[in-house]
Amino acid sequence: MPNPASNHRDLALDDIPADPPIRFAEQALLGAIILEPLRIKTLGPLGPEHFSLAMHGALFAAMSALTPPAPEIHTREPVWITALLDHARPHARGLTASYLHTLTDACPNPSHAPAYAQMILANRARLTIRSAAERLVQSASDPGLPNPAAHVLDRADAVTALLDDLAGLFPSHPGSLPRTVLPPPPTRDTETGTDAAGEEQLLLSTAAARPACLPEMRWLRPEDFTVPLHGVLYRCMASLAYRGDPVDAVTVLWEAQHHGLLASGTTAREVLDMLATPAGSPEHWGEQILQRALLHHAHTTGLHIHAFTDDPANTLHQLITGSRRALADLGAVRARWQHATRPAAARQPRPQPAPASRAGPPAPRPATPAGSSRASR
Incomplete structure (x- = not known):
């Protein structure tokens, strides 16, 4: 009772x-x-x-x-x-x-002992992958880390190495990808804090004032921004720079009109005010935005891998395959982050060797004794 x-x-x-x-x-x-x-x-x-x-x-x-x-x-x-x-x-x-x-x-049946052992090893491997995914999620959502990007990438490398080791222990077999219903991505506002929108606005105003940096900032994408409005404005700037058109507050406003931004409720004055306070360097603010995008993708990747491990319908082979797919999506953002943060000297394209000149008379061919080919027969 x-x-x-x-x-x-x-x-x-x-x-x-x-x-x-x-x-x-x-x-x-x-x-x-x-x-x-x-x-x-x-x-x-x-x-x-x-x-x-x-x-x-x-x-x-x-x-x-x-x-x-x-x-x-x-x-x-x-x-x-x-x-x-x-x-x-x-x-x-x-x-x-x-x-x-x-x-x-x-x-x-005692003769099936090796099959039972494989089941136990597979279950332990599943739990190990889950723990690695939890550590990735924790590092991606910890605001107190001194170097969050490097720490998160180390965690992602640890997950990749674990999957490689397990793939060697458990032979692959043909099968479908995981059909697990994945959780939605975490909300960007809860991850980034209150500085994200302000830093994005500083990037836009500074890039509008000093647009010469835009061709070198192709590592930044509109989807990296936490505020969709800011991403659209950055796409407008990137489009102008790509076409070689002038970039300033007015030209960006005109381009934003063509992208339908003003039809969504944003006024022209709001756009101009947003682009009126440059400060710092665009590269600095761009790296801050890209770092937040990297942490967001790492957080999402960890949640997806954790969801794969929680689904008992997934075989270990499906779990490894799905986890590798999730890490590949993170790898695309990682490549852009490494390009943005490497030294400026390393970003310069390597000089191509000058092509050999074809000017001048052709080199004389060595004389062949007449009838030598026939004589050799």
């Missing part, structure tokens, strides 16, 4: 979550080794740390540390079970002899 002294209702039997499939795979594997101890030599890189339950890990550690008995002794005497209990109980207080019998009953 409900407890009147508590605001929480008592848990019913239906409220207890069912054991996940990995629990039965672990029981089947341990039962296979109890029934046929020599099966432990066929399990590959499986270790105690790969099990979801501490008691299962302690029991597998005992199995790995002990020498399996000879088959003829194992069939006559319970020396294997006794040795396992004595070795594992100090690390798993709840382990009993009856639970070992439960494990043997849970094993359909």
